[in-house]
Amino acid sequence: TRRESEQRLASIVGSAMDAIITVDEDQRILVFNAAAGAMFRCNPDEAIGQPLARFVPERFRAGHTDRIRAFGTDDQPGHPGVDPARITGLRADGEEFPAEVSRSHVEVQGRQIFSVILRDISARLAAEAARDALEAQLRVSQKMEAIGTLASGIAHDFNNILGAIYGYSELARQHAGPDPTLREYLDEVSTAASRAAALVRQILAFSRQEKLQRQTIRLAPVIQEVLQLLRAAIPSSIAFQTSLAPGTHAVLANATQIHQVVMNLGTNAAQAMQHQTGRLTITLENCSVDANLAALLGDLRPGPHVRLCVTDTGHGMDRATMERI
Numbered sequence: 304t305r306r307e308s309e310q311r312l313a314s315i316v317g318s319a320m321d322a323i324i325t326v327d328e329d330q331r332i333l334v335f336n337a338a339a340g341a342m343f344r345c346n347p348d349e350a351i352g353q354p355l356a357r358f359v360p361e362r363f364r365a366g367h368t369d370r371i372r373a374f375g376t377d378d379q380p381g382h383p384g385v386d387p388a389r390i391t392g393l394r395a396d397g398e399e400f401p402a403e404v405s406r407s408h409v410e411v412q413g414r415q416i417f418s419v420i421l422r423d424i425s426a427r428l429a430a431e432a433a434r435d436a437l438e439a440q441l442r443v444s445q446k447m448e449a450i451g452t453l454a455s456g457i458a459h460d461f462n463n464i465l466g467a468i469y470g471y472s473e474l475a476r477q478h479a480g481p482d483p484t485l486r487e488y489l490d491e492v493s494t495a496a497s498r499a500a501a502l503v504r505q506i507l508a509f510s511r512q513e514k515l516q517r518q519t520i521r522l523a524p525v526i527q528e529v530l531q532l533l534r535a536a537i538p539s540s541i542a543f544q545t546s547l548a549p550g551t552h553a554v555l556a557n558a559t560q561i562h563q564v565v566m567n568l569g570t571n572a573a574q575a576m577q578h579q580t581g582r583l584t585i586t587l588e589n590c591s592v593d594a595n596l597a598a599l600l601g602d603l604r605p606g607p608h609v610r611l612c613v614t615d616t617g618h619g620m621d622r623a624t625m626e627r628i
Contacts, residue, residue, distance in 0.1 A: 322402075322421040328414055330355045342402075342423050345395040360393045392421065400425045458503045465503065469496040494528070501559035517557050522587055522609060523547045525561050530585070533569040540580045541573060548588040552609050568613040575617025586612045 322342045325334035335350040343350070343358050350357075356364045392402045401424050408417045472492045479485045526547060534543060565585070572583050590610040597603045 319420075322423075323418065324355065324421070325416060325418045326355045327416060330417075333416070334418070339421070342421065343392065343394050344398075358393050358395075360391055360399055363391060389424075390421075392423075401428055462500065462503045465496050465500050469493060469500070472496065495532075498559065498562060502563065504559075517555050519553045519555055520558050520561075521551070521553055522556070522561060522611060523551060525558050526565055526585060526587060526611070529562055529565045529569065532566065533573075533583075537569070537573045537583070538577075541576055542580075542582045544582055544584040546584075546586040546588075548586075551587055551589050552607055554609050565611070565613065572613065572615035572617060575615055575619065581616045584612070584614045586610075 319336055319338055322339035323334060323336045324332060324339050326332050332350050332353050332355055335345075335347040337347060339345075340347040340350070345358075388404055388406075390402055390404050392400050394400065402421045403424050404419050404421045406417065406419050408415055410416070472489050476486060476489045476493075479489060526545075530543065530545065569583060569585075572581075575581075576583075588610055590608050592600075592603050592605050592608050594605050597605045
């Protein structure tokens with residue numbers, strides 16, 4: 304009988320796992336099953352008779368109304384929208400969520416009745432985002448492994464070249480005679496070769512994922528050495544301003560890494576000030592880190608520290624560069 308058919312239909316709708324909502328021509332809710340109540344966090348009895356727009360974010364309501372009307376005029380009654388569309392729903396507590404929706408409509412006694420079936424896809428999208436992030440991490444890991452292999456091969460060959468530079472500089476020093484200027488130049492060659500050899504060791508350690516050795520060092524001599532190299536490489540239109548406080552604490556660090564960091568910061572600063580005058584400022588001083596600052600910076604412990612600052616008067620970094628730091 305008709306009553307039995309209606310009861311079976313109500314049972315099917317009520318037990319469906321997807322949200323099923325039926326509205327009339329005025330978009331007043333006629334059917335709001337239990338799954339819809341769970342999805343929108345609303346008692347189904349309270350939703351009956353309410354406008355469907357209540358569950359649509361305000362910024363989408365005008366377009367939503369137009370789509371419903373167009374669906375009623377462009378499609379044949381009873382023909383479902385088989386290709387699910389993605390919409391944004393609004394729960395009763397104000398939270399928005401993504402959903403897939405398929406639609407159909409029928410004509411009952413001259414009036415259009417619209418039905419929508421919705422599926423909350425927020426968990427699926429979160430899983431896809433997590434999967435994409437893992438795939439990106441895997442690609443980065445594979446790329447780093449390839450770079451490490453390449454770096455290892457280059458470093459070994461470069462080490463042989465450095466050995467020749469260092470050896471011939473020592474032979475040249477033996478034949479240089481008493482000329483102090485020539486000896487000073489050869490000393491600089493030897494020092495640079497030693498630094499380059501230490502950098503090669505760092506590259507090899509990176510390619511083998513080894514931990515670099517750290518020692519107790521004073522930062523001021525390392526910075527002074529970097530400043531000499533920077534001064535020779537940076538245009539004279541850029542002024543240097545240094546303030547290396549005497550008596551700064553010794554720190555546990557790798558001298559080659561500190562040398563590399565300051566050299567890179569100085570080079571980047573010069574690039575930011577290219578084609579103009581500017582000022583590169585390097586300061587070194589003792590400082591005390593309290594508990595609040597240690598918590599803000601993450602890996603520091605409260606207590607005495609040494610602060611190294613490299614600043615410039617260049618144009619700074621754009622957002623894309625900042626995100627790659």
